[in-house]
């Protein structure tokens with residue numbers, strides 16, 4: 001919800017805190033599509049039929065950092081977190097095995 005401060009409270013990646021964030025037009029938001037009308041908010045697909053997102057420019061009203069955000073259905077975020085957890089587990093297991101192999105070579 002927009003408030004009287006000129007934006008919505010959201011997470012600023014630069015401040016690493018919740019700040020007042022304003023929706024803005026960022027030119028880069030329009031460079032990845034061809035023949036798209038110049039709009040602040042555009043629905044994009046990135047190669048996967050099931051992945052659509054709502055892109056918009058954001059500007060922190062504390063530090064004026066600008067970035068693009070992508071609004072997706074929450075189920076997609078859960079799926080991405082589950083997949084990242086699996087990858088992190090696989091990487092930790094692979095790292096542990098490499099460490100064991102190094103220790104065996106030293107013995």
Ligand SMILES: [Zn+2]
Pocket residue numbers: 012013014015016019060061062063064065
């Ligand atoms: Zn900020």
